[in-house]
Amino acid sequence: MTVEDHSLRLLLAGIDTYSQPVVYMHEDCHVCRSEGFRALARVRIDCGDRWVIASLNVVTDGDWLPVDAAALSDTAWAALQPGDGARGVFSHPEPPAAASVIRAKVYGERLGQAQFDTIMRDALAQRLSDLDLAAFVTACAADRLDFDETIGLTRAMQGAGETLDWGDRLVLDKHCVGGLPGNRTTPIVVAIVAAAGHLIPKTSSRAITSPAGTADTMEVMAPVALDIPAMRRVVEAQGGCIVWGGGLRLSPVDDILIRIERPLDFDSEGQLVASVLSKKAAAGAKRVVIDIPVGPTAKVRSQAAAAALSARLEAVAEAIGLDLMIQISDGSQPVGQGIGPALEAMDVLKVLRRDPDAPADLRDRALNLARVLLDMGGGTAARHNRARELLDSGEAERRFMAICEAQGGFAEPQFAPHRMPVVAPRDGMVTAIDNRRIARTAKLAGAPQRPRAGVLLRAQRGDTVHRGAPLFEIHAETPGELAYAQDYAASHPAMFRIEEPS
Amino acid sequence: MTVEDHSLRLLLAGIDTYSQPVVYMHEDCHVCRSEGFRALARVRIDCGDRWVIASLNVVTDGDWLPVDAAALSDTAWAALQPGDGARGVFSHPEPPAAASVIRAKVYGERLGQAQFDTIMRDALAQRLSDLDLAAFVTACAADRLDFDETIGLTRAMQGAGETLDWGDRLVLDKHCVGGLPGNRTTPIVVAIVAAAGHLIPKTSSRAITSPAGTADTMEVMAPVALDIPAMRRVVEAQGGCIVWGGGLRLSPVDDILIRIERPLDFDSEGQLVASVLSKKAAAGAKRVVIDIPVGPTAKVRSQAAAAALSARLEAVAEAIGLDLMIQISDGSQPVGQGIGPALEAMDVLKVLRRDPDAPADLRDRALNLARVLLDMGGGTAARHNRARELLDSGEAERRFMAICEAQGGFAEPQFAPHRMPVVAPRDGMVTAIDNRRIARTAKLAGAPQRPRAGVLLRAQRGDTVHRGAPLFEIHAETPGELAYAQDYAASHPAMFRIEEPS
Structure with missing residues (x-):
């Protein structure tokens, strides 16, 4: 298709971009220049019979990337699986078929089964950018999918992956x-x-x-x-x-979405x-x-x-x-x-x-x-x-x-080393507990990345509590996270509503 | 706010992510670990009295980034302007106020002036992720802004930047x-x-x-x-x-959008x-x-x-x-x-x-x-x-x-070195020209990054042409781009509709 060589040596960048294929190319690289690729361009990379569409980040400075090589993020590397010394061929991708389907949905069209299948197929093959996916999620938010579309999306999501077969047993x-x-x-x-x-x-x-x-x-x-x-x-x-x-x-597209x-x-x-x-x-x-x-x-x-x-x-x-x-x-x-x-x-x-x-x-x-x-x-x-x-x-x-x-074997759960109680500011009855703020406190304490971090509740709705009695404890694996969560709890005293007995 | 040190030495990554602030941190970096930051997390970085919210890319492998340093993309670097040896302080950002406004718009609420001002302020301060911005663009697409909202958006966009003042002269x-x-x-x-x-x-x-x-x-x-x-x-x-x-x-927010x-x-x-x-x-x-x-x-x-x-x-x-x-x-x-x-x-x-x-x-x-x-x-x-x-x-x-x-001085425009005619496949009259495909051909030839690249039209609507006569020429600065554009033109012969005289 072209008379120039559009291939580059592929290296592992060693950068985790969380399931987003990214390719790093030097600004002086001949492929970047001859293709007119600019930062954030979508770039197709072929390697053997695998290919992927990646977002381009242009390396403007830095010795780590040679001019005649391209470095791949972890996800792009996993998708292409280049062998030792393999080269990738770079080109402008055709817009994925899903892009026009997403556009139709944004414009208010109802989508059918084949259209949902198209979106799932391109999403699974890493052909959609995060912007495309964000547009799809936004276009479907707030009840913009009707029942038939929900059925279509469900079937398309199931169809894009494996299905376990348990024979005729009741599962x-x-x-x-x-x-x-x-x-x-x-x-x-x-x-x-x-x-x-x-x-x-x-x-x-x-x-x-x-x-x-x-x-x-x-x-x-x-x-x-x-x-x-x-x-x-x-x-x-x-x-x-x-x-x-x-x-x-x-x-598997569920995880992408x-x-x-x-x-x-x-x-x-x-x-x-x-x-x-x-x-x-x-x-x-x-x-x-x-x-x-x-x-x-x-x-x-x-x-x-x-x-x-x-x-x-x-x-x-x-x-x-x-x-x-x-x-x-x-x-x-x-x-x-x-x-x-x-x-x-x-x-x-x-x-x-x-x-x-x-x-x-x-x-x-x-x-x-x-x-x-x-x-x-x-x-x-x-x-x-x-x-x-x-x-x-x-x-x-x-x-x-x-x-x-x-x-693989049972292990007994353990308590975290750093714990701090949060106490009732007054006497009264607990009349409401804010699930979202309790969850946020536990997350600031480190959950779920730190398995022992979180919140241990000491009072329930309907309980009568006295000033100074513990409402809950914050558990953390590091003092820093304990301080974070404690700070949040202190600035949101309404997490527990305590009403004075009337 | 916390008892641990959440600061890191700041380095210039030398990576152009096209106006998107990105921070690169080593997976073994103590801040990543103690904060539980994962790839693509939004991270607040304070340096002196400037701060920015960047997306995190985690460096999983590679000697270029020391464990006790964080590298900034060009945009993040420009926003923070760290001095020599400066350290950044890392924390979880509060969700920007604009996020809940965008959410309201996605859910079909009409936005008022103050809400558009909020979005523009956060966008300009680089506090919105590309996903947030994509959701906003999608939520406003296809006539989802009414007249009053358009006025609000216009005022907010103007208000977020400079206004030139020419006194009372008519401009x-x-x-x-x-x-x-x-x-x-x-x-x-x-x-x-x-x-x-x-x-x-x-x-x-x-x-x-x-x-x-x-x-x-x-x-x-x-x-x-x-x-x-x-x-x-x-x-x-x-x-x-x-x-x-x-x-x-x-x-300036216009450029971000x-x-x-x-x-x-x-x-x-x-x-x-x-x-x-x-x-x-x-x-x-x-x-x-x-x-x-x-x-x-x-x-x-x-x-x-x-x-x-x-x-x-x-x-x-x-x-x-x-x-x-x-x-x-x-x-x-x-x-x-x-x-x-x-x-x-x-x-x-x-x-x-x-x-x-x-x-x-x-x-x-x-x-x-x-x-x-x-x-x-x-x-x-x-x-x-x-x-x-x-x-x-x-x-x-x-x-x-x-x-x-x-x-600054006039320069005479020059022709590109590589040119190739595209000719009429039959005798007849030109009855339509596809603006979009002509534009695409010119872009594949390298325009606008290559200033001399593009398309030179040789026929207009209404012209009678003979088989083999040039309809247009492709101009390119490199043979590769010429081949690209020519290939596209060859596979889209309907760019010029030529009808036989009846």
């Missing part, structure tokens, strides 16, 4: 629409349902905007980064697992539904219970919003062949005492171990969800009290420990 | 709503209007998506990167100038109007003529779209105190013969020099606009033929040369 699953700190029912529910003899191959995410995801909490107690064969072995042996879904390529959605933090009912249900369908689930906590500072803030979300979940589930049961629950305050991976793991273990100090709210929520799943699982053994029997008899605990061992 | 200005290759009337209009004794301090942009902006074309003939004092000297001496607006901080708008390529009438009128107001203009070319492959494609755009331009102009006159013109084919900086400059000079080969369409368009401006300028000397008299007498040419000298 159960659960999901919670987040936003409620400490609501870590999954390990308990999986243990009960697996102990009852059902199949529940649970994949969970790491925290996106919260202080802990289920995968973060579970990882305190057992390895979670299993591949599909290892996950299968656990499930075949124990009936259930709690593994990190991110490494399994189940609906989440990278953009997280910093933008727009709620989109359509994207939420597609994200949840595409992963369930990809994991091979047939019957799923979904917990929607509702509260003024939860993700879903009103009964009306919960009803709208339920309607959309049900419509999409029906379209893709999932049996769905929805539980609307109280989301007015955090669940359990611990917020942060290790502190939440301690709550989970207390419930499984029938510890007298086990948080009753976490136990009740887990039992409710397990009961619904056992009902959906059917069979002659379904009795009303079966879930509680399995928990109270210790069968669920034994099954949980067996699952941990099968995943 | 004229012109603008063309792009999309029409070769439509380079500005140098001719400025020369005529200045020769008539009016004040026309014209600031122009470089190409955004086109093969040449007025600043690119003018730069072939004279320096355009003047600062405000130098521009004032030119205007005081000659009545007019044609300088690059990008360096003057007139509506354009960096995002260009790759996304969404049309937004509101953003277009705010971009145009905020710059005119900031340049101190009082009376402005705006040319809107209409054609199937121009930026504005129908009379209805032109009417809608005119209505919005007029409403906003009235609100901010600008006298506006709108000219709707024929946008069905390129103007003049040359497309690309040097080739367009040649057309401009032919018109000013009354060359018998001067393109009549360019001359007519420039005269029309100059006539309207002279009418708006008023005064006793306003006569119907004044514009043509000034052009035909050579007064406009002399004034243009004087302006070039005042800007």
Whole structure:
């Protein structure tokens, strides 16, 4: 196509740009000059039969990059997998087909199945820039996806990755629409349902905007980064697992979109539904219970919003062949005492171990969800009290420990070395707790990157407290993070509303 | 605020990330670890009394960055201006106020003046990520700004930068709503209007998506990167100038938004109007003529779209105190013969020099606009033929040369070394020319980065051509770019529609 040589030696830049392919080229490089590439240009790089579209950063100064070489960010390197001394061929990319589809959506067109498939295909192949993805996320935010489009997006997301096949066995699953700190029912529910003899191959995410995801909490107690064969072995042996879904390529575009959605933090009912249900369908689930906590500072803030979300979940589930049961629950305050991976793991273990100090709210929520799943699982053994029997008899605990061992070995969660109480500024009754600010405090303390960091609640809604009594403790692994979180807590005293007795 | 040291030595990374502040930190750096910063995190860096929010790229491998230092991209370095051996203090930024305003707009709220001011302030201070900016651009695309919001955005954009003050003198200005290759009337209009004794301090942009902006074309003939004092000297001496607006901080957020708008390529009438009128107001203009070319492959494609755009331009102009006159013109084919900086400059000079080969369409368009401006300028000397008299007498040419000298000296445009004709595939009449594909060919040939690159038209709409006769020539500065453009032209033969005589 061209008479000039447009190839350069490829080097590993050793720069992590978080899933964004970036190529570094010297400003005096002949390819940059002859192609007229400018900083942030989208550049196609071919190497063997692989290719990628990367964003260009121009090196204007620095000895680390020779003029006749191009350096690749970690993601670009992984996509091209160049051999020793390999050269890349550089060219202007054709605009990806998805760009015009995104444009159509921005302009208010309704998208069909083929169009969603196009977006997912180009996103997965790293052909869309972060700006393209941000435009797509924005164009779908705030209810700009209708039911049919949500179905199309869900199918496209599922279709872009692997789907687990469990034969004709009945596979159960659960999901919670987040936003409620400490609501870590999954390990308990999986243990009960697996102990009852059902199949529940649970994949969970790491925290996106919260202080802990289920995968973060579970990882305190057992390895979670299993591949599909290892996950299968656990499930075949124990009936259930709690593994990190991110490494399994189940609906992998979800992770690409989440990278953009997280910093933008727009709620989109359509994207939420597609994200949840595409992963369930990809994991091979047939019957799923979904917990929607509702509260003024939860993700879903009103009964009306919960009803709208339920309607959309049900419509999409029906379209893709999932049996769905929805539980609307109280989301007015955090669940359990611990917020942060290790502190939440301690709550989970207390419930499984029938510890007298086990948080009753976490136990009740887990039992409710397990009961619904056992009902959906059917069979002659379904009795009303079966879930509680399995928990109270210790069968669920034994099954949980067996699952941990099968995943690579159990570890007991530990407390963080730096702790500081936050006390009540006056006598009175706790009438409200702000989930979002509690979560922010735990994150500033280091959660989830620091597994032992977080918040340990000492008071609940309805408790009467005295001035100077602890409302919660901040736990941190470093003094700096403790100071950060403490500073935030001190400047947001309304995190706990305490009203004087009237 | 914290008990740990969160400072690092600052180095210049020597990486051009195109106006995007980026900080490179080693994965083993103590600040990264203690703050839990991950790749692409937004990081606040304080240095003296300056601060910036940058995106983090984590260096995972490479000797070029010491563990106890952080390297800054060119933009981040310019924003902080660290002295020799200076240290930066790193922290988690508060979310910028603009983020919640952008969110409100995404959710369909109408924004008021204070909210637009907030977005512009944070954008100018580099506190918004590219994702935030992409969300804002997307949320305003496709007519999602109403008239009042467009007024608010225009005022906010103007208010975020400098405004030139010309006392109580009447300042004229012109603008063309792009999309029409070769439509380079500005140098001719400025020369005529200045020769008539009016004040026309014209600031122009470089190409955004086109093969040449007025600043690119003018730069072939004279320096355009003047600062405000130098521009004032030119205007005081000659009545007019044609300088690059990008360096003057007139509506500087426009340049930030354009960096995002260009790759996304969404049309937004509101953003277009705010971009145009905020710059005119900031340049101190009082009376402005705006040319809107209409054609199937121009930026504005129908009379209805032109009417809608005119209505919005007029409403906003009235609100901010600008006298506006709108000219709707024929946008069905390129103007003049040359497309690309040097080739367009040649057309401009032919018109000013009354060359018998001067393109009549360019001359007519420039005269029309100059006539309207002279009418708006008023005064006793306003006569119907004044514009043509000034052009035909050579007064406009002399004034243009004087302006070039005042800007730093005139240079004669030159042809590119590599040229290749594209010929008619059959006998017939040229019935349509695709502006967008012609522009794309010129860009692939290297325009505007290569000033002599572009397309030289050899046939117009209505011309009868014979098989093998040249339709246009591709001009390039390198053989590689010539091959690129030629390849594109060969695979898009419909660029010229040639119909057999019936």
